[in-house]
Amino acid sequence: MMNRRKILRQMAASAGAAFGAPFFPAISHAASRASGGGPKRVIFFLQNQGFDPATCIPAGMTSSGSLAKAKLPEPVKLLEPFKERLHIINGLHGVHTSPSHSAFFGALGGYRGSDGVPPSGPTIDYELSKVLPETLLPHLCIGMDSMENMRAKPTVANLSASGAGQPIFMHSNPNHLYQMLYGGISDGDIRKQHEARSDMFDRIEQLAAEQGKRLPMADQQRYGQYVKGFNEINGLRTRLGSVSEHLRNFAPKVDERYTHPEFETDWHDVLLDLGVSALKSGITSVLTIGSGRGEIFGSWKGVGVEEQGHNLGHMKQPDNPIWIKIRQYNSRMLVKLMEELESVPEGSGTMMDNTLIVYTSNNADAQHTSGRNWPVMLLGNCGGVFKTGCFTQLDGMRPINALYSTLLNVSGVECERFNMNEKMAAKFDSGSGPLKEILV
Numbered sequence: 413m414m415n416r417r418k419i420l421r422q423m424a425a426s427a428g429a430a431f432g433a434p435f436f437p438a439i440s441h442a443a444s445r446a447s448g449g450g451p452k453r454v455i456f457f458l459q460n461q462g463f464d465p466a467t468c469i470p471a472g473m474t475s476s477g478s479l480a481k482a483k484l485p486e487p488v489k490l491l492e493p494f495k496e497r498l499h500i501i502n503g504l505h506g507v508h509t510s511p512s513h514s515a516f517f518g519a520l521g522g523y524r525g526s527d528g529v530p531p532s533g534p535t536i537d538y539e540l541s542k543v544l545p546e547t548l549l550p551h552l553c554i555g556m557d558s559m560e561n562m563r564a565k566p567t568v569a570n571l572s573a574s575g576a577g578q579p580i581f582m583h584s585n586p587n588h589l590y591q592m593l594y595g596g597i598s599d600g601d602i603r604k605q606h607e608a609r610s611d612m613f614d615r616i617e618q619l620a621a622e623q624g625k626r627l628p629m630a631d632q633q634r635y636g637q638y639v640k641g642f643n644e645i646n647g648l649r650t651r652l653g654s655v656s657e658h659l660r661n662f663a664p665k666v667d668e669r670y671t672h673p674e675f676e677t678d679w680h681d682v683l684l685d686l687g688v689s690a691l692k693s694g695i696t697s698v699l700t701i702g703s704g705r706g707e708i709f710g711s712w713k714g715v716g717v718e719e720q721g722h723n724l725g726h727m728k729q730p731d732n733p734i735w736i737k738i739r740q741y742n743s744r745m746l747v748k749l750m751e752e753l754e755s756v757p758e759g760s761g762t763m764m765d766n767t768l769i770v771y772t773s774n775n776a777d778a779q780h781t782s783g784r785n786w787p788v789m790l791l792g793n794c795g796g797v798f799k800t801g802c803f804t805q806l807d808g809m810r811p812i813n814a815l816y817s818t819l820l821n822v823s824g825v826e827c828e829r830f831n832m833n834e835k836m837a838a839k840f841d842s843g844s845g846p847l848k849e850i851l852v
Contacts, residue, residue: 449797450822452545452758452766453697455687455749456537458519458571459742459771460704462778464729465502465787467739469803476804476849487729487739488789490747496801497750499790499850503806504815506783508832508840511775513708513725515783517573519774520700522813522831527707531573533831536816538574541698543823548651552696553582554589554683556703558711558720559676570706571774582702586682587670593690594663596653652695662693677714677741684745688752692763703742706774715741725779746771750791768792768819786812796852797822804849809842818846 470482479495491498509518509525518525520535541550553572556562562584569579583589652659664685669678680703690696704710711720715737719727729735746769753764769791776786785808793800813830820827828844829837837844 449795450824451540451768451792451794451797451819453691453699453763453768454537454540454544454819455691455699455701455767455769456520457701457742457746457769457771458703458706458774459738460514460702460706460708460710460774461725462729462775462781463773463787464735464777465785466730467735468500468787468789469502473803474805477802479801479803482803485730487736488743490740490743491789491791494747494750494791497791497793499798499800500803501788501790501806501815501850502785502804503808504786504788504810504812505808505840506776506786506812508811508836509783511781511783513722513779514570514706514775516570516706516774517579519706519772519812520571520816521573522811522816530577531579532576533573534575534578535572535580536819536830537572537698537700538580539816539825539830540819540823541696543820543825544697547694547697548655549648549690549696551580551698551700552687552690553580553700553702554687555582555584555705556680556683556701557584557676557705557709559673559679561705561709562676562679568705571702572700582700582705583683584679584705586679586686589683589686590664590666590670592648593652593686593695594659597656597660597663659693659695662689664689675714676711680714684748688749691767692752692756701745702774704774708779712738712741722779729778742771746791764792766794768794768798770815770819784808788812788815790850793852794822799850799852806847806849807842810847811840814841814843814845814847815850818850821846822851 467485467487470479470484473482479498479500484492484495506515506518506522509515509523511518511525513527514525516525516527516529517531517535520537521531521533522536523532525531538551544550551572555568566585566588567581567583569581571582572580574580583592664682669682673679684701687699687701691699708725709721710724713720717734717737719734724734727734749769750764753767754762756763758766771789771791772787775781776783790798790800792798811832813832816830817827820830829841832841
């Protein structure tokens with residue numbers, strides 16, 4: 413079987429430079445297996461501090477039904493024109509993840525998570541990145557936080573993982589992310605910095621590989637993961653360079669928000685722009701956005717919110733002007749994602765027709781929570797696979813794992829349970845397989 417790098421090189425060689433082509437030809441061909449329905453790309457958007465259901469469920473709506481005549485609450489009112497693509501789900505649970513200030517990796521992994529505890533298995537975003545149409549960078553994670561945190565910790569791993577003890581880092585400094593994605597096609601200082609970093613990573617990989625051979629056999633495997641990380645960085649740089657002409661059509665314009673941001677939301681906005689460009693260009697098929705980076709921190713001074721971090725979690729969200737501003741800011745980002753993907757033709761429709769957006773929290777319904785209710789909003793029907801324009805009230809007996817199992821099933825992977833063995837399921841899941849309530 414051909415290895416991954418050889419496949420990607422062939423994809424790159426066949427890439428067209430035509431403006432607006434969201435996929436490389438080989439990627440489009442790979443996507444044909446999903447022609448019967450299902451997503452070609454998935455976006456996970458997690459806002460920290462919990463997602464109170466009253467901030468998304470129309471007033472007085474207590475049972476499942478259509479949203480057609482309902483009025484969305486003020487925090488998500490910007491989604492009103494998109495109600496026909498919206499599905500609000502209430503009544504999933506994540507008790508088994510033991511969330512407190514955050515479920516951390518457990519939010520997307522469906523297992524117990526805690527501060528400083530490594531992931532115990534892969535998360536759903538990574539698993540989907542393996543089965544959705546192949547891209548140059550299957551999975552991109554971006555994290556939005558206070559300016560101080562994003563500068564001090566330009567990458568952090570709290571939400572996504574490729575396996576047990578294998579966290580995936582999210583990018584929080586847009587200048588570094590821009591260099592990684594588009595440094596090879598840039599000019600001036602950005603190009604110089606990109607080349608300098610590339611040379612450095614090459615030298616580190618070579619040195620690390622040489623030094624690793626001198627270690628005792630027991631340590632070589634662990635050290636090999638370190639070498640592999642640099643190898644993947646260098647491999648991605650090479651792959652992106654081989655499709656540089658194609659990428660020129662999608663690279664965002666670098667402006668003052670990158671280099672001289674007034675507020676942290678300037679960086680949030682350009683991080684979103686970079687995520688959108690990675691989707692539209694075909695660089696990635698899975699985008700994970702962590703607003704608050706999976707922790708209790710976060711800042712939104714740019715939208716008039718002076719409070720930040722932990723204190724926000726101690727405020728009730730419904731009818732709270734502070735949380736209305738934060739949730740409306742999220743909603744603007746969701747609208748932008750939809751409108752950008754809607755603008756790109758794909759097949760007989762648009763990219764949005766083949767995209768699913770999953771909006772929820774890394775911490776169920778509140779900062780201090782038992783996880784008994786984990787509200788979720790889905791946007792997009794992926795060729796008619798998902799029900800939309802409706803609200804579904806579940807009985808609180810099925811875990812978030814069931815939603816993740818559903819996403820795998822509609823992506824072509826048979827999955828009765830996601831990250832949950834029979835013993836756990838007997839205690840925390842009243843059913844098995846996909847959530848039939850959200851499928852057509």
